[in-house]
Amino acid sequence: MILRTTLAFISGLFLFADLARSDAPYIMDGRFGDWAGVPIAATDPAGDASGAFDLTRVQVASRGTMLFLRFDTGTVLNLQSGPREEGTLRLDIELPDERTLTLDLRRRAFMLDGETDGAPGWRDLRFESAPTYASNDFELRLDLAAVGVGLGDTVSINFSGSDSLDVPILHTFEAEEQGTPEIRFDRPAGTDFRIVSINTEHTGLFNAERFESFARLLRSADADIYAIQEEYQSSEEQFPGLFRRIDPRGDGAEWYVHKNNDNVIVSRYPVHPIPVRDTRYVAGLVDMGDRGSVIIFNLHLKCCGSINSPEDERRIAEMGRVLADLDDVRRGIVAMPREEHRIAPAIIIGDYNLVGSRIPKDMILNTGMATHPIVHTGDYSVSTWRAHHQRPGSFPPGRLDLVAYSSDLLARLNSYALNSGGLTVSQRNALGLKEGDSDVTDHRMLVIDFGFGTSER
Known part of the structure; x- marks a missing residue:
């Protein structure tokens, strides 16, 4: 069960992710400039992984019910595919209703309480990740409204598979939605x-x-x-x-x-x-x-x-x-x-x-x-x-x-x-x-x- 209580009570049990102070949107483009104001939510020792994914730092933010994560993998690799011997990395999110949403990155599957049946998919969660090519630094997003999360709710975040955090991250959804980009469809002056x-x-x-x-x-x-x-x-x-x-x-x-x-x-x-x-x-x-x-x-x-x-x-x-x-x-x-x-x-x-x-x-x-x-x-x-x-x-x-x-x-x-x-x-x-x-x-x-x-x- 996720505790809704004060930071003073649980600071010894969980690491907290603060929201970025900037109103700039998070764009899943693999360039990471929008993470500059976001503090490190968790660190993990290098070299403790059982597979190729070796986490050492994680950042977390949200806008509305959209959860954003940035994390490193130690080794340059692809999130969604690679040799079997590299293993996999799973993102585990404990939800307010005590269910657990899991994303198995190499299996390319979401699960609710370990089952794919009835679990949401990429579109349901508005999932995006970047970069698509191999890297050792990644960002991803998923909209947890699809699994009942609302503003004011708190979730617990950890990883499993190749690596995990010693202490889960608690994150509360408090920021407003980031809206949509302003796009112009006509040709600007000077267009040839x-x-x-x-x-x-x-x-x-x-x-x-x-x-x-x-x-x-x-x-x-x-x-x-x-x-x-x-x-x-x-x-x-x-x-x-x-x-x-x-x-x-x-x-x-x-x-x-x-x-x-x-x-x-x-x-x-x-x-x-x-x-x-x-x-x-x-x-x-x-x-x-x-x-x-x-x-x-x-x-x-x-x-x-x-x-x-x-x-x-x-x-x-x-x-x-x-x-x-x-x-x-x-x-x-x-x-x-x-x-x-x-x-x-x-x-x-x-x-x-x-x-x-x-x-x-x-x-x-x-x-x-x-x-x-x-x-x-x-x-x-x-x-x-x-x-x-x-x-x-x-x-x-x-x-x-x-x-x-x-x-x-x-x-x-x-x-x-x-x-x-x-x-x-x-x-x-x-x-x-x-x-x-x-x-x-x-x-x-x-x-x-x-x-x-x-x-x-």
């Missing part, structure tokens, strides 16, 4: 082009039952360039007609297309194909005339696995080929329509599938390019993928889709990840969307506004 990334999940654009939802999504973005992944069963020749039918900008314009395997670049401006070494991506120069030009690499890297797995090694090799192809352009090995195109800004966009190491991301950052998390409409979340179901064993939401760009030549002026279900009715009406449109695929559509130059806001 808008680009979209969307994974259509198994040739979704040409699925008759899903087409209208996709058409509304693409129209709502009103973009100049669309980077599309997982269009396996469609051909390049089909896309100009499809986009004339959708007419994303409502002006009847012609669209230019370049496709390689499942990846497609669709642009209202001419696309000059760039030869590539791999079928996991497509590349092209989008020529906007006097406005400028941009080199687009649209990726769908190898899925699955964990750090140091064969899948991880393939992703690293694929990113190496992406950067080699871009270097060929820069060095003039690949012919371009004009000499100045060799030094045009580049955007590397799409489904990076970063579920192993972060090396592919670091390879891009080491070239001087930049990437930033993109926040959802209606939620302080940056995950871009979620399963259509939440059965035990299914993967939790994760950030698989990224946008990297030449920050010395491009200014990122605005961005959002569209979740139609997180919009207000008036917002959906203004964008021509229906509530369930984003559920037509397991990836969120990313929308980014760029200007030629370096002044970001």
Whole structure:
């Protein structure tokens, strides 16, 4: 039973987590700046773990009934997958009604009093964690309203499996909800082009039952360039007609297309194909005339696995080929329509599938390019993928889709990840969307506004 009493009575039995004093929102993006004002709630000796997860510190906070945790693992690893010998880490939360909610991270399952039957799932608890790639520092959130927790309630928090705390943490839910982010859907002043990334999940654009939802999504973005992944069963020749039918900008314009395997670049401006070494991506120069030009690499890297797995090694090799192809352009090995195109800004966009190491991301950052998390409409979340179901064993939401760009030549002026279900009715009406449109695929559509130059806001 959880005691509701004074700190003086139980200070010798439990460690307490104080709320952060800042009103800044907690964003599950793996950057941790929002934890700066949150004290350490518990420490644990290093080297006492029975598996790979070796806790040494835990931070806890809440907004409304949403519980936020930050913890280290000692070893760089993936939360949700890895070799069996690493063991697992379980988060155990004793609830006010004396039930225990457990999250087994490697089993990817929630349990109530040890049973998965009747336990909530990822969506029920609005679960998010970050980073999706391997790290030794993680943050996660879960909304305990789904298990009856309300403001004023106290829960007891501990871990089991690979490691545990000597003393549980008591946390009382006292802070107000953090609200939702302010998102603008129009193009800011100075925008030269808008680009979209969307994974259509198994040739979704040409699925008759899903087409209208996709058409509304693409129209709502009103973009100049669309980077599309997982269009396996469609051909390049089909896309100009499809986009004339959708007419994303409502002006009847012609669209230019370049496709390689499942990846497609669709642009209202001419696309000059760039030869590539791999079928996991497509590349092209989008020529906007006097406005400028941009080199687009649209990726769908190898899925699955964990750090140091064969899948991880393939992703690293694929990113190496992406950067080699871009270097060929820069060095003039690949012919371009004009000499100045060799030094045009580049955007590397799409489904990076970063579920192993972060090396592919670091390879891009080491070239001087930049990437930033993109926040959802209606939620302080940056995950871009979620399963259509939440059965035990299914993967939790994760950030698989990224946008990297030449920050010395491009200014990122605005961005959002569209979740139609997180919009207000008036917002959906203004964008021509229906509530369930984003559920037509397991990836969120990313929308980014760029200007030629370096002044970001």
